[in-house]
Amino acid sequence: MYDELIDSGELPISRKSVLPGTGFFLPDSLEDDLEDQETKAALEGAEVAVVADPDADGLACVALLREAYDDVRTVPDPAEEAATADAEVETDPDAAETETVGLDDDESLELPAPTPHRVALIPASPHDFEDALARVAEHAEDGIDLYVCDLCPDKYEYVEAELEAAVETAERVSWYDHHQWDDDVAEAVREAGVDLVVGDSEEECTADVALRSLEYDFDERFEELAAVTRDHDLWLREDPRSDDLADYSYWTDPAEYAEVVREYGADLPEWVEEFIAERRVEKEALIERAVARAEYREIGGYTVGVTYGRCSQNEVAEAMREAGADASVIVKPAGSASIRGTDAFDRCHEVAGLVDGGGHPKAAGCKPDIYDDMLDYAHHWTTRGATTKQVILDAFRAVVEDEPDDGASNPA
Structure with a gap:
């Protein structure tokens, strides 16, 4: 199949509105292989694994955990990076030439890999997060701390084998959520050796649950992040910033979102706001189509x-x-x-x-x-x-x- 047939990036809105994105057409086997490789890389040297729904609520929990475990990275400002690069070109004439020369056919460009986080993010869909638990059990080092955030199994048997394997690998397993849990499922998860905390789904988001459950003195920035995340997740819509968080978490890479909100909280930096504004042009057009x-x-x-x-x-x-x-x-x-x-x-x-x-x-x-x-x-x-x-x-x-x-x- 030709790539352009499944690439929805250049489709007009009328067609993009009715067809799924490119990822839909990728075989599960290929996607599973990629997720397995990504999980293995993320867990290398990690002390903590966080299996989380990659929406604003689940990723806010990742930000909280990285703060609590002192796994802190400074988020680079793209504008400042660009200015620094321009300054280097101005002071070093050879730098500009180097950018345009390229490589010989027999050479490869080796860029330094980013340092893995000690608190590893393992994004997981609500429909198949048992696979993420299985990958943690397979690739994580024995004695790791495992957290599951913003995910809820409909039946315990759906996750039973994978969760029990993860519990055997981990030193401790904590599960934070706010969905509607069946009492029998909750009891089975706790009996498996998991510290399960489920918040009131009409009063709390999972970030609220993590904020009050983690033994760490978070500053006001994180309390505000949880509150604004709750505003969107419970569809309260009282804080305009909550739409920004939801859109940004949907449009950007989960790892980027977790780091940005850990550093900036609910008040996103200007370069993120500009990114969101650009993407919202298409978003509004798709909304209009669906409403019509x-x-x-x-x-x-x-x-x-x-x-x-x-x-x-x-x-x-x-x-x-x-x-x-x-x-x-x-x-x-x-x-x-x-x-x-x-x-x-x-x-x-x-x-x-x-x-x-x-x-x-x-x-x-x-x-x-x-x-x-x-x-x-x-x-x-x-x-x-x-x-x-x-x-x-x-x-x-x-x-x-x-x-x-x-x-x-x-x-x-």
Whole structure:
């Protein structure tokens, strides 16, 4: 297959909005090999491993842990680096020539590798973080401290073997989260030898849990970082900086995000703000496309908005809420979906739980198990997620039918 067929970078917005990103088309075997190599490199010489969801909440926990373990690096300012390079060229005429000469065919450029962190970040998806636990068990040195952050297994058997192997490797294992945990799953994780701390999903984000659980005297910068992260993660939207954190964590490399917020907290530096502003031009265009596709269904007295597209789900859900939706479903080209609620509907995690997902009462995610081959995905793209929409709307109906007759859950 030609690279340009799966490279979405140069696609017009109309097509980029309905197709998944390049990473979707990479074989799992190739992705697994790359993740295995990256994990092995990250864990070399590490004293701590952090398996975390690479969103703003999970990465804030990484920043807290690196501060607590004194694994501190100074974040370079790109503008200052560029100015320094220009000054070197001006004072050394040969420097400019060196930049343009290049290498002979039989030479290779060997750049110094960055010094590995003592607190290693192992990014992990909520759908397959058991693989990350297995890699830690395989590649980490015996006696390492292991932290799992912002991740929640739907069933203990999904992570049982991998977690037990990781517990055998690690000196201690701590798990911080704020999702909706099944009591039996939580008990099994604790019985496996894990210090599990689960915060109230309506009051705390995982960064809050880590902040109060770690035995370290954090300064106000980190308290503020947790508060602003919570503002976005719980969809409170009272601090405009929370959107900046969420966007930056989505658009940049997880390692960069963790280091920047560790150094700057919630007040991002100017060069990051400029980067975010540039990326938001495309972001707003994708949001507009998804909002324009929105349809609304009446289900058991609730208005449910449903749409499709590669977009920022929270802003699209907010637009549908303003249009009268009590709950919103945003189906993504990769096959997953985000479900967002309101004060009128706070059972999103129950809806997601019926379609291979989970989350919070007002924010959840899922990926229905309905894709058997690429023809199913082709149908998904050309119909703008018709089957996925129907499966999730059926789950809404099942949840709503289970409500008390007095409609206590719906204040309307």
